[in-house]
Amino acid sequence: MGRRPCCPKEINKGAWSREEDETLSKYVAIHGEGKWQKVAQNAGLKRCGKSCRQRWLNYLKPGIKRGDISVDEEDMIIRLHRLLGNRWALIAKRLPGRTDNEIKNYWNTNLSKKLQKHPTSSSSVSSLQHKRGEEEKIKQVHVTPDAPRPRRVSAVEYSKIMENGGCGGNRCSTTASPSNKVEGSSDEASFSDFLIDIDQNQLLIADDSNSKVPQTEEDHNNKQVVLTNSPSSSSPSDHCHHLLPEKFDPLETLLDVELKRMASFLGLEND
DNA sequence: AATATTCTCAACCGCTCACGC
DNA sequence: CGCGTGAGCGGTTGAGAATAT
Numbered sequence: 001m002g003r004r005p006c007c008p009k010e011i012n013k014g015a016w017s018r019e020e021d022e023t024l025s026k027y028v029a030i031h032g033e034g035k036w037q038k039v040a041q042n043a044g045l046k047r048c049g050k051s052c053r054q055r056w057l058n059y060l061k062p063g064i065k066r067g068d069i070s071v072d073e074e075d076m077i078i079r080l081h082r083l084l085g086n087r088w089a090l091i092a093k094r095l096p097g098r099t100d101n102e103i104k105n106y107w108n109t110n111l112s113k114k115l116q117k118h119p120t121s122s123s124s125v126s127s128l129q130h131k132r133g134e135e136e137k138i139k140q141v142h143v144t145p146d147a148p149r150p151r152r153v154s155a156v157e158y159s160k161i162m163e164n165g166g167c168g169g170n171r172c173s174t175t176a177s178p179s180n181k182v183e184g185s186s187d188e189a190s191f192s193d194f195l196i197d198i199d200q201n202q203l204l205i206a207d208d209s210n211s212k213v214p215q216t217e218e219d220h221n222n223k224q225v226v227l228t229n230s231p232s233s234s235s236p237s238d239h240c241h242h243l244l245p246e247k248f249d250p251l252e253t254l255l256d257v258e259l260k261r262m263a264s265f266l267g268l269e270n271d
Numbered sequence: 272a273a274t275a276t277t278c279t280c281a282a283c284c285g286c287t288c289a290c291g292c
Numbered sequence: 293c294g295c296g297t298g299a300g301c302g303g304t305t306g307a308g309a310a311t312a313t
Contacts, residue, residue, distance in 0.1 A: 105280050
């Protein structure tokens, strides 16, 4: 019954020893990453392959930064989190040397509490001194509202959505499945390998803005972040098309707009 | 100083997706 | 097309550290 265990029973658990780290590092240096189950076996590590992978990616891999998250990085995390939600891997990709696990931990232990206390603040939270015991115990860890998980859509599907004026009305189901992928498009083949992760709620934002008021204050804040990114969008559809450059990658575009704003804020516009 | 409580973060777990057969 | 496997992701756990009483 149940799921087959991914690892043998006789494995080490818990913290990695220095010897284990060295063994793993040496093995990966010689044989490269991948095939983690075999790494665990061939390197003689009594560890689950997943555990080896995680240890390597989060701690042993060259270039990984540890601790001391800077003010700039913190601002970046906050803004990206507003944009992407709990998409830690995506956020981590924007922060070289940082891992999704570290960002997730940092968010859960520091930022979520700060933002709980100062929900509208972003850069200013960096200067707030977190004093232990002062803050109320936070029961709800994540500040993002409950929302359907972002779904993976193809670029073709995305463009079709936008052609139809975004996700207004009942056009888009929040429970859409891959089966509603646009079919028969002549461009489909060229996009077939171009999949993006995008929060469908953000696609909803544009068309939503003239039909609904935000249901919650947080919801409202989330919408503002995106909407204000579009400097001259006079209508929801303008906003949509503003986010569609010739070589469009909606997620990248959203991120780039946000990053430019951040760079401007930080005085790094020349970068 | 001893004990209780709270916090941090490394690691684990379950799930989904992609891919090869 | 279905199945098995590997990789990746995000949520959760728990041991140890830090702090409060």
